[in-house]
Amino acid sequence: MTLDARLVDPLDALHLPREGGAFRVGLVVPQSGPLGLTGPSALDGALLAAHEINTRGGIHGRPLDLVLVDGGGAPRPVAAEVRRLLDAGALDALAGCHTSDVHRAVETVAAGRIAYIYTPPHEGGTRRPGVLCTGTDPSGQLGIAVTELTQRHKIRGWALIGNDYIWPRSVHRAAAALATRAGARIVLERRIPFGAVQPAVEPLLDELRTARAGALLLSLIGRDLVHFNRALRRSGLDRRLVRLSGALEENGLLALGGDDTGTLYAAMPSFATLAEEPRQLLGERHRALCGPWAPVLDAYAVGLYDGLQLLAALADRHALEPHGLARAAGQLLHGAPRIVHLARAEGLGFTVLPPLHAR
Template identity: 25%
Template sequence: MGVSGGNSRTSEPWRVGVLFSRTGFMSVIEETQLRGTLIAIDQINDNGGINGCPIEPVIYDPGSDVRSYGQYAKRLMVEDGVSTIFGCYTSSSRKAVLPVVERLDGLLWYPTLYEGFEFSPNVIYTGATPNQNSVQLCRVLMEQFGKRFFFIGSDYIYPRESNRVMRELVRNNGGTVVGERYLRLEADRSEFMPLLRDIKRAQPDVIFSTVVGESTTFLYQAYHDLGLNPKVVPIASLTTTEAEIRAMGHDVGEGHFTAASYFQGIETERNNDFVSYYHKRYGDDEPTNMCLEASYFQVNLFARTLEQTNSLDTRHLRNSVMGAEFEAPQGCVSINPVWGHADVWTRIGRANRRGQFDIVFQSQTNVTSDPYLISYGRRFELAECA
């Protein structure tokens, strides 16, 4: 039996669940996702809420423990009477929540880039999929640095599946994967040093990283300690944001690449207002990032949809959000009605000494989501390496 959505209420708040880790090894990024969620809720409530009723978040900290995400999702739906949940960073945590929302007919809003190849009528995916980040990143790296790639990742679903996609892109375009290694999610700095020595001996042109969480900081610091040069062999990532660059040190992150739908440095009035608001609330030294921004815009899309449905019923919400648009800090985004994934922008940035990213590539508009890579070309025309 599904959870009641509280149809057509006139005075009670709209209760929603929030599941992001404020403790543990994923807190470096999930804390910012929580902030993005709460900023959006506060702004909506300050403007009168939804149809006269405020949004009330019910927040739990899973502590970076995969099982806790599923347990808290069940508590939210069974004990707290919540049917809509904003949360999760890792694919492992998403997959822990997925059977709960499918069984109890809830709706998870997932604001993180991921490996694609998934669909659920109980999930709205608002992060980038491989056709919105990996394809263009591979092209840029091959053109600027060469065709020898070394893969390094955290040992769980997302890195292995993302590397599978990147491996196909590299090989289909004449490249070679000269090595592939995985370390545990909680890997510390000492575990990266011998691995980076091996990478140095393999002489790749590019290191493609799918390391996540606090271990991201340790990877880049170990790279820096060994005296490797990002002008020659950079680390390229889909997950290293301004938050991780701040944690590792701006000098450590300088010169490395990230593909993302959003960077703080986007020069638009909408983004400038967003960044200013965030800095006023959390301090000028706290950067925004793509996961924070997706957490923010998905709550706004939810709110606009709820205003129309006046109901938290999962089926009504999902049907109504399909095709919905929002002018997000990254630019106009929409929910693709075919997949229930967001059409977001493609950008590639190179970290600078200020802890921000200089944008070296940007799509002309948002890119249609294609989580199963049905329509993308297996090969692309490459310019000559510089």
């Protein structure tokens, strides 16, 4: 099977004519930076969606092309690249998965001008016209996980360690409220700049020992999350602490080398959380198009796949106008809240756990 989808370089999008009058979607995906290890999977998810949309006839008879913007840089340069493309009329829509600080910067240049679908878990709050978040906010993401782990493992104290930007701050606020309602308390909270985990890790491990936390919520992302989990393993704290992450997906677990403690959990809508039949069919289509050695499908890949399919459905309804986007999307999605189920790392994969009250 041949992949019917094209990636376009931003410079080509600025200076070359569109082949076949293509409908161009700016795809803002990290190819570098803290989330760079997730980029290949996310790109595969987007390419799979673009292929399926094109085999159905594209967007109103126009082929769908993806203009790849590296979303792994600092917020301002990424937003500046998006602004250049928008000012040149080179994009018809935007989709992406990247950190929330990049998202907020891109939002400022895209709002009111174009439909922009942002697919990962996000920090919550309001959005400007034309900006649609299809992921979950911290309360929706952690609501089941923090409560169930506190009860299951009889946790009395939680530690919170994350990167220092908008999403972990919101995650920590939500986690503190959820832990308190579940009868636990926060005994330690630390936030670390991107890339600073390795020099800070030993003092952090000492603080964890002193705080005597029973559980650790990690809102570190990408490579920082991998580095910290490796440090926990070397110290032996991985077997003393229940660990929960809102950003651990298949790539991060593979980079960690898997986990056999039985106490590493993810509250991330990963590939594993799809129902069995859709998961199997999506995996089969991915392998048929991208080959057996393609990157694993993960939460970012599935989110972008769904986001681009939603974008195509909105286009079919002529509903991409920024000021009506949220209402039109709500009609398609039926306004149903997304529930993130708790998954436990087992070896190199995840097993989704049923709620406590269901067992």
